[in-house]
Amino acid sequence: MDGDDNSLRVLLQILSEPRRRYALYHLRRHEETTVTRLADNVAGWMDAERSEPLSGQEQVHIYTELHHTDIPRFTAAGIVRLHEQEERVEVVSFPDVLSDLLDVTLEFDDGAM
Numbered sequence: 001m002d003g004d005d006n007s008l009r010v011l012l013q014i015l016s017e018p019r020r021r022y023a024l025y026h027l028r029r030h031e032e033t034t035v036t037r038l039a040d041n042v043a044g045w046m047d048a049e050r051s052e053p054l055s056g057q058e059q060v061h062i063y064t065e066l067h068h069t070d071i072p073r074f075t076a077a078g079i080v081r082l083h084e085q086e087e088r089v090e091v092v093s094f095p096d097v098l099s100d101l102l103d104v105t106l107e108f109d110d111g112a113m
Contacts, residue, residue, distance in 0.1 A: 010077050011098055019062065020070045021105050022046065027080065028102060031091040035071065035082075038089060039063035045109075 014020050022045040023038055033041075043062050047054050054062075071089060074080040079098070081090045 007077075008097065011095075011101060014073055014077060015101055015105055017070070018109065019046070019065060020073070021102070021109060023066060023070055023074075024079075024098070024102055025106060025109075027074075027089065027091050028094060028099065033089055035063065035067050035087040035089060039066050042066065 014024075019042055022042040025045075026033065026038055026041040039059070039062050043054055043059050046058075046062065067087075071080065071082050074089075075082055078093050079091065081092050082088070083090065
């Protein structure tokens with residue numbers, strides 16, 4: 001991310017989806033994780049905002065969306081690298097602007113629970 005308007009637009013599009021924000025909160029704290037651990041963490045966030053627990057099918061959906069949609073977006077934005085063999089996600093670049101935006105969204109997301 002070089003900080004231009006297009007890069008900011010990409011980050012804002014990424015942050016528009018709560019599931020992706022939740023994944024980025026985890027990745028900001030843990031520079032390396034597995035897709036399964038990331039999906040479990042995201043499911044925990046999503047579970048906390050509901051009155052009833054997520055079903056097994058909903059948890060599988062979260063994993064699938066992360067693996068096939070969200071992580072590829074993070075990769076295209078230069079934020080992470082996916083090591084497909086081990087299903088491991090590694091942070092390669094976490095721009096300051098992304099961290100700043102996450103601080104703002106975290107306040108919003110924490111207040112919504």
